[in-house]
Amino acid sequence: MGEHTLTLDNLNPNVKVMEYAVRGPLVIRAGEIEKELEKGTKKPFNEVIKANIGDCHAMGQQPITFIRQVLALVTYPPLLDDPKFPEDAKQRARTILAGCRGGSVGSYTDSPGIEVIRRHVAQYIQERDGIPADWQNVVVSAGASDAIRNVLKLLICEVNGKRPGVMIPIPQYPLYSASLAEFNMPQIGYYLNESTNWGLDVSELQRAISEARKTCHPRAIVIINPGNPTGQVLSRENIEAIIKFAYKEKLFIFADEVYQHNIYAPGSKFYSFKKVLIEMGEPYSKMELASFMSCSKGYMGECGLRGGYAEVINMEPQVKAMYLKAISAMLCPTVLGQACLDIVMNPPKKGEPSYELFQKEKNEVLESLKLRAKMVADTFNSMEGFSCNTVQGAMYAFPQMKLPPKAIEAAKKAGKAPDVFYAFELLENTGICIVPGSGFGQQPGTYHFRTTILPQPDKLKGMLDKFAQFHKQFLSKYS
């Protein structure tokens, strides 16, 4: 033979074109540099700071004690007899175990998750919105990404001979562009308005969809609120306008609301799409909507446990049956991820032994993130050629930078986009790993990057100082 049966020429073409910048070449290089440092290679820095990914614990955030206690209890039930574990943690653990077949987290669950956990999710949503939620509309998943892809793939179908398009924000979280590429669904980018703190203009939605209708059949709109990578929190009025637009254009709404706990700016408040849509009354309250949530963000930051859910409302019943059938081939989401979700949905209540510690740990994380959100935006705004919108929520800043023409030329020579060139220079000189704006999308001719606000306060300050110093040198080198 000598030759391979699977080659670049006959590889899935959708896989070839997909990109996932948050884990792209820059991150691969960062990993290499880490290994070089381990081997003792001399660099102008001692460590790589991974500000490229919303990976809370990796950046030193401590897990919430109560979550980990319940997980240890369900994993190793002999601990239920250990007096060191608080009673409310044991009660949560017993409830979860009672929902597991054979009383073991090692059993498969129903594909949409353990019933009692789905009920806790519905209760959480109901309390959050003040609107009834049906546990049978809740589908538990291995993180929000899994849930998003499972709903998205239902829409893969040509309509009137046209490919199914999905509206996504630009800049966007690259899970969407990567999944749409894999599913061979055209992406219809709508630009967020940087001059109104990444607001969402209906006129821009209209422009984007009108143009897209020439070549595809728009079927859905994705909104990320609070925004990733942009950090904005949408106002209720803005959400209403988007819902009206989606109604007029017959779009299925994907509300990516995984940062719903991460609201920092004074005056900003989280409204779920479900709440607004239901409160708008008919006909809007009958629209199809999927809302996504995750254990990976918020105050818990349990990215590695892979817990999340979709709440899907107003789906046509036969379609819903097909949706549930489609997820069944993957058996079930990880039970320990489900257990983590259960605790986030059903945290210690006032009067329970763990209540105070839980609240303290939760508030400390959120308060600290709030300070860091401001620190990051303020620092970038103090740097020459930078402008950074207020980080109202989520875990990221997405500053714009003006690059000198000579830098743009140097990038061209290096065969890189200017923002990618800048990010590589930053990485090689300081160890700071960010994601260039082109990985998320940006207005042509503008240059951005996404940085998380997750390094712990001291480290973040050090990182921003190094960043400012690098930027000065970069400017003087290329001016």
Added chain:
Amino acid sequence: MGEHTLTLDNLNPNVKVMEYAVRGPLVIRAGEIEKELEKGTKKPFNEVIKANIGDCHAMGQQPITFIRQVLALVTYPPLLDDPKFPEDAKQRARTILAGCRGGSVGSYTDSPGIEVIRRHVAQYIQERDGIPADWQNVVVSAGASDAIRNVLKLLICEVNGKRPGVMIPIPQYPLYSASLAEFNMPQIGYYLNESTNWGLDVSELQRAISEARKTCHPRAIVIINPGNPTGQVLSRENIEAIIKFAYKEKLFIFADEVYQHNIYAPGSKFYSFKKVLIEMGEPYSKMELASFMSCSKGYMGECGLRGGYAEVINMEPQVKAMYLKAISAMLCPTVLGQACLDIVMNPPKKGEPSYELFQKEKNEVLESLKLRAKMVADTFNSMEGFSCNTVQGAMYAFPQMKLPPKAIEAAKKAGKAPDVFYAFELLENTGICIVPGSGFGQQPGTYHFRTTILPQPDKLKGMLDKFAQFHKQFLSKYS
């Protein structure tokens, strides 16, 4: 509006056609019956016995202590100070935590898994086969299903204007038929030979591929060894013949080897496809092969934790880069599933404090499964109109039954396939839930079902007695 934007008419057509019998209508009905029993509805039985799915702990199998201890330790590290946990469990936990960013299982890992765990997998494979294994060929996954689908989707590409076909055994595990349907890849069924204990005849492979070449481009062959649902263990000679066939036909080999620990019959021995292929030397040793393993089966049966891996050898390097890129959009497999895999790959060694308990628990499970494998086959063989091959391995029996013409007529009237009709009658009358053969595929005109051998010995005996009684009544009703 009044109408839905997503309807059966414009739903992903691949989702519409996919079927996953292990969780199909029969299992849904079983769930309903369970709820009816809870509510006090009178039935001729007190409980539903789920013999439809290889869900070990659900059927009363106890978790392996050492696995759960390590998982509790990595989840809640303060337990590392608890003297009740053995030192070797703590050592394993420390190694895993050292591989986690920020020392937390709540951090994302590299998409193909934590490096030290990949190294342990490679070491396990090396010891199993006596052949070197490269940790960089190991991709950790959320169960084997996840790994299989991720490799399978690389092959979605028309070749010479023909759709990409994949050879799968009939009967097969429906993950394959469901995934191929979802990916719109033609399935090329090759029949296993029931008269040689579900052996694999190369002449049948040849017949199947020759016929398929008229309409599609065969790209890969799936072999399940030990067999699911058929329980056979392939001989080394059989594996060699299959490899030669795959070489001649330029097929990518998928070796589903998740039951590699589950070997029961005297004289049966597990040979990995990798071992055989490498030992055959060139040109075979250069062939592309993906082998899959899981924490859900074996002696551990940790289905709910979702741990597994693929070892992919001889993949073209650029293709491998694309494969790794494609999985990165899903971030990473659950870290606790990875941790479980780590322990299965690196169990307590002789001399370590947990060695004896671990061996005892492991051997008890496997010995008991061995007895049950024999009990199930013997019982079915003693029943009128049944014939059941030896369950050499895995966790299932797939007996054939002759159904009387009147039963076949009654099934037709009920609009059901005869084996489905039988399975529903069995469920409604006894509470026993099995999966009809048509969910896996069978020779036209033959009727089978799959039952697991997993109910605990007493319960299994009771189940088989009830089954035999039902069958007698069924025969007398329809004769």
